[in-house]
Amino acid sequence: MRRYIGAIDQGTTSTRFIVFDRTGATIALARKEHRQIYPRPGWVEHDPEEILDAVRWTIETALREASLTTADLAAVGVTNQRETTVLWDRRTGRAVHNALVWQDTRVEPMVAEMARDGGPDRFRAKTGLPLASYFSALKLRWLLDHAGRTEDLAFGTIDAWLMWHLAGRHATDVTNASRTQLMNLSTLDWDDDLLSAFGVPRSVLPEIVPSSAVLGEGRGVLEGVPIAGILGDQQAALMGQTCFEPGEAKNTYGTGCFLLMNTGTSPVVSRHGLLTTVAAKLGNAPATYALEGSVAIAGAAVQWLRDNLGIIRASGEIEALAASVPDNGDVYFVPAFSGLYAPYWRADARGVVAGLTGFATKAHLARAALEAVAFQTMDVVRAMEQDSGVPLRSLRVDGGMIVNRLLMGFQADILDTPVTRPTVLETTALGAAYAAGLAVGYWRGLDDLRRNWSAAETWTPGMDPARRRHLSESWARAVTRSLDWHTP
Numbered sequence: 001m002r003r004y005i006g007a008i009d010q011g012t013t014s015t016r017f018i019v020f021d022r023t024g025a026t027i028a029l030a031r032k033e034h035r036q037i038y039p040r041p042g043w044v045e046h047d048p049e050e051i052l053d054a055v056r057w058t059i060e061t062a063l064r065e066a067s068l069t070t071a072d073l074a075a076v077g078v079t080n081q082r083e084t085t086v087l088w089d090r091r092t093g094r095a096v097h098n099a100l101v102w103q104d105t106r107v108e109p110m111v112a113e114m115a116r117d118g119g120p121d122r123f124r125a126k127t128g129l130p131l132a133s134y135f136s137a138l139k140l141r142w143l144l145d146h147a148g149r150t151e152d153l154a155f156g157t158i159d160a161w162l163m164w165h166l167a168g169r170h171a172t173d174v175t176n177a178s179r180t181q182l183m184n185l186s187t188l189d190w191d192d193d194l195l196s197a198f199g200v201p202r203s204v205l206p207e208i209v210p211s212s213a214v215l216g217e218g219r220g221v222l223e224g225v226p227i228a229g230i231l232g233d234q235q236a237a238l239m240g241q242t243c244f245e246p247g248e249a250k251n252t253y254g255t256g257c258f259l260l261m262n263t264g265t266s267p268v269v270s271r272h273g274l275l276t277t278v279a280a281k282l283g284n285a286p287a288t289y290a291l292e293g294s295v296a297i298a299g300a301a302v303q304w305l306r307d308n309l310g311i312i313r314a315s316g317e318i319e320a321l322a323a324s325v326p327d328n329g330d331v332y333f334v335p336a337f338s339g340l341y342a343p344y345w346r347a348d349a350r351g352v353v354a355g356l357t358g359f360a361t362k363a364h365l366a367r368a369a370l371e372a373v374a375f376q377t378m379d380v381v382r383a384m385e386q387d388s389g390v391p392l393r394s395l396r397v398d399g400g401m402i403v404n405r406l407l408m409g410f411q412a413d414i415l416d417t418p419v420t421r422p423t424v425l426e427t428t429a430l431g432a433a434y435a436a437g438l439a440v441g442y443w444r445g446l447d448d449l450r451r452n453w454s455a456a457e458t459w460t461p462g463m464d465p466a467r468r469r470h471l472s473e474s475w476a477r478a479v480t481r482s483l484d485w486h487t488p
Contacts, residue, residue: 002074005437006225007429008055008060010080012101012255015051017058018429019073020064022442023451026426027067030058037098038347039254042105042338043097047087051158052165059221062294070225075440076218077229077432079236080158081161082179085139090152093165093288095184096240097146099158100139103256103296107138114138114197120345123178126277128267130345133338134294136180137198144200155204159230161340166227167216172206173230174287178278183208185276188287211235212282212435231282231433233428235279236257238290239435240427242453245444249392251377252399252428255303256341257295259380261388264288272383273343282438287298291387293342293380297335297351298373299401304335305369311362319404322367328471331355332375332478333368340449342483343383350485354478370404374411375475380413394418398427405459423456456461 004027011014013036018030032054037045063069083102088095093259100106113133120131129135140155155166158178160172177183177190182200184191191206209215210230218225223378231239234252238260242251246264251257260279267276269288279290299315306312312321334340336349353365385391395417402408402421412419423431437443 001005002067003072005075005442006059006073006076007433007436008059008076008078008162009233009432010051010162010431012081015047015054015058016429017055017062018426018433019068020430020433021061024098024424024430026424028062028063028068031060032058034087039316040106044100044104046084048088048095048099052098052162055162055166070223073100073225074224074442075228075436077231077434077436078159078227079231079233079428080162080176080433081137081399082157082176082232083134083136084158085136085143085155085156086142086161087140087147087153087156088161088164091152096153097143100143101449102134103338104139104164105133107133107142110138117181118188123181123194123197124269124384125195126184126186128178128185128269129181132345133339133347134378137182137200138167140200141198144204150201150204152208153204156206160206161215161229166218166220167223168219169216170206173209173211173214174278174281175211175232175235176230177208179232180358185278185289188278188281211283212280212439214439223314223371226440227436228439229432231280231432231435235258235291236431236435237291237398237428238279238431240264240431241398241427242446242450243396244450247388247390248307250396250398250427253298253397253399253407254453255298255300257298257373257377259291259376259377259384260292262288262290262455263388264270268387270383270384272389273345274380274383274387275342280435282435284287285464291384293384295376295380296339296341297337298376301333301335301369302336302373304337310367318366318370319406321363322370323406325361325363325367328367329360330474331360331364331368332428332475333365333372334371334478334482336482339486340479342380344479346483348484348486349482352478352482354481355474370407371410373401373407374414377411378414392417394420396420396422398422398425409459412459412461414468415459416463416468418461419458419459420455423454424452462479
């Protein structure tokens, strides 16, 4: 058997290709950033061709630098930023417009228009999702309107764009399809009523496939290698964290923040502002579902402090700056740059800094930015506990921000719950590798994957309850100040 499994991890700000061995250890890694394109306030785009070039470059680079070839790979899995929407010409394979990124808010007027008939939850029973600019359906409608035609066009989230070019198949998996607002959670198929409501022709849609199955044979840089798994990035992290049982949860701290809890083989409809989504479908086994709380701005707030305000030169400097003061000085930063996602779903919200006095410094603002990530996670956890009826006993964490020990310690304190970082940090890519490896028999089953997981560090809460209550109540007041700022 070939020795390793590869994973394409195509994220919001960069692309990585990682090679794993049977224990889940990283053997090779290459990373390449791509541009963030902001044509207007609230509009966020990516160049799909640039992303495709980055995928090819990272594959070639990782294999070359580790003295590997495609002959060493038993299979490759794909994980991707989810709702980001691409429309391309089937004849040429070229995108007809830049991709509309999940953060893009240009379709807010269309959201308001659709919500007039049935309210923001008019499709939640079928899709598990509220009407919001976040999801792909209205982004696709916008692209189709601007293309001026539907013939010879193909739609996909980034996974489908990559499958088209790397394996010659127009396909997306159930986890990504569940984020389009066009798939029925019960049938796991495109829904005619939804297609009609959004004005999307079935002819542009990809085939919906399992998350773990041999989906095609690679071409070009992956010549002859089975592509055997696809998972949206947050579902991939859930798998990489081996949260296979109902009630197990993880939180990923990246550009945004995404907390998922496995709810088993039946979808749970949220009554507290969360999303219902497909967690995975492994081969012919029944699909599993998850509750999700999505936070739009987490690491992106640190990037904003770096790039827009210039108070740090590199993202890694924020921890030392924030730790140079003993607390936040009663300053609260609500980073609602594109509205607030779960559990609020308020497109009218905009970012605010509250509680400023002459005492406040850039260190207090840095600390407030980090604490905002933890506060937003706290809001999601409380909603998830209400929906599930089960208190969260521990939280597994992953993503780029977990190297920030100040943030992780504060997260445990404000949740009053232990927070655990795994030994293998590349959980998103690892989840895609697991999906692909299971499909080709590289791993025999879920127990093999569970044995790979181990804890590297756990933060336990130690905050005084009165202090926790003060901080939580002050954050809630700051959130109210961010509302009603923007009218689409």
